[in-house]
Amino acid sequence: MDKKTFFEQYNQRTHTYGRAGLIIGIILMLGCPFVMGLILGAMPDLGAFWKGFAQVALVYIPSCAVEFLIYTPMLGAGGSYLAFITGNLINMKIPCMMNAKGITDAEAGSPESEIVSTLSIAASAVTTTVVIALGVLLLIPLQPILSSPVLAPAFDNVVPALFGALAYQYFRKGIKIVAIPLMVMTVLCVAMPSLIGSVGFLIIPSGAMAIGIGYVLWKRDIKKEVTE
Amino acid sequence: MSVLSQMNSLPMYLICGVIILFVLAMSLFFMVRAWRAGIAIGMDQTKLRRAVTSSVTFTLLPSISILLGVIALSGSLGVPLPWLRLSVIGALHYETSVADIAARAIGLSGLNISEMTPTAYTTIALVMSAGIIWGMVLTIFFNKRYLSRLQKPKNAATSKGGKGFGDVAMTAMFIGLVAAYVGSYVGTFTSTGNYMPLIVLAVSAAAMAVFTYFSEKRGQLWLDNFSVAGSMLCGMAAAVLAALV
Structure with missing residues (x-):
């Protein structure tokens, strides 16, 4: 069997297994509160559920849709099935996968990229699950150390620490793309501090700007290559 | 109980x-x-x-x-x-x-x-x-169709002989994401005076620059595996030190 046919079959099966896994995952997750209710003798209050769910859905369904549209192309097939069931996309899975792709020089859209993305997300998910499970086992002795006030500033700033490292890597890679989105986002957040809490939504215009500039630069490079 | x-x-x-x-x-x-x-x-x-x-x-x-x-x-x-x-x-x-x-x-x-x-x-x-669960629901129903649709223009672009736009778009999207966060940290500083995220960001970026220098200029490629985690650790340590000062 040639490489292309093999990879097409692999991808086809990825979709089948991925869908089956997510369907089972959804059933388990929605069933879990009811099983807990059976054991505790206290089933969920469905009136309160709908009231709470309506508020949550207003914010989180559009956010889930945006995440799906933006991150699926980055993650590829296997990566997205895993990432959407294991979570922590922006703060962990996406940067982790981009880092792995950078290290292995996998070109976006290639079979290598699909493999690296799946390996990276899976390794990340397994690591997180194991660390949290070990942590839960050790929760009592660890709690005073990890939640000590001295270490609190470190864990309160995990996200800026992550984005500092990534800013250096990515700003360097696309120096011509950086200036405008960075300037616009900074001016927006300084002029309207209320936007800071909605950084998840700011990613959309910021990303759109960066992709637009990237497209113009890419077109220019293609033109140059053709004329040469 | x-x-x-x-x-x-x-x-x-x-x-x-x-x-x-x-x-x-x-x-x-x-x-x-x-x-x-x-x-x-x-x-x-x-x-x-x-x-x-x-x-x-x-x-x-x-x-x-x-x-x-x-x-x-x-x-x-x-x-x-x-x-x-x-x-x-x-x-x-x-x-x-x-x-x-x-x-x-x-x-x-x-x-x-x-x-x-x-x-x-x-x-x-x-x-x-x-x-x-909605990210999962969308993935179940639309992942396959969405990805196959996205691959078409990419193939057309690469078939012309140029570098695929996919690579540029991914890097650009990520730059946009990081730019939004960096902007929010500057905004946090100007509106509340909380400089901690900016300090952590700067130290972490500086540490990343050091890791990159040793990896690219000194051939220490193994450092790539630890560069992000190591830079984060430096940034987080800076947060602890800054809070003590």
Whole structure:
């Protein structure tokens, strides 16, 4: 069997297994509160559920849709099935996968990229699950150390620490793309501090700007290559 | 038995543990398949190993911060539910806010252990689960179609002989994401005077520059696997030092 046919079959099966896994995952997750209710003798209050769910859905369904549209192309097939069931996309899975792709020089859209993305997300998910499970086992002795006030500033700033490292890597890679989105986002957040809490939504215009500039630069490079 | 003891009882651990085990098994299954497929299409095993090791080291530190999230929520929701929610799909900011919304919907003054009842607990668990599954639902129905549609223009572009736009778009999207966060840290500083995120960001970026220098100019390629986690650690250590000053 040639490489292309093999990879097409692999991808086809990825979709089948991925869908089956997510369907089972959804059933388990929605069933879990009811099983807990059976054991505790206290089933969920469905009136309160709908009231709470309506508020949550207003914010989180559009956010889930945006995440799906933006991150699926980055993650590829296997990566997205895993990432959407294991979570922590922006703060962990996406940067982790981009880092792995950078290290292995996998070109976006290639079979290598699909493999690296799946390996990276899976390794990340397994690591997180194991660390949290070990942590839960050790929760009592660890709690005073990890939640000590001295270490609190470190864990309160995990996200800026992550984005500092990534800013250096990515700003360097696309120096011509950086200036405008960075300037616009900074001016927006300084002029309207209320936007800071909605950084998840700011990613959309910021990303759109960066992709637009990237497209113009890419077109220019293609033109140059053709004329040469 | 108190509500907290009920929330921390063995059956609750077992229910959550089964779901976590399922997701762990699914991740391992996908990892083994991808590894085998990588070898079958002729990828270098060193490359595959680097993808895995870099991802494991990259994830270690953020995982500890997620564990802290479990600790943070364990006082009001017990250990098993936060363990489940932060291992499967969840993220701390989402879980905390949704649990609070659900608690208020059932009539509590907020996510508060002193007012918690078993019914409130199972209702909160249901709202948390139902609110977060939509990325999975969209993936089940549209992932295949969406990806195959995206691949068409990419193929057309590369067939002209130029570099694919996919690469540029991914880097650009990520630059946009980082730019939004950097902007928010500058805004946080100017509006509240909280300079900590900016200090951490700067130290972490500087550490990354040092790692890159040794990796690229001195040929220490193995450092690539630890550069992000190491830079984060430097940034976080700077936060502890800055808070002490």
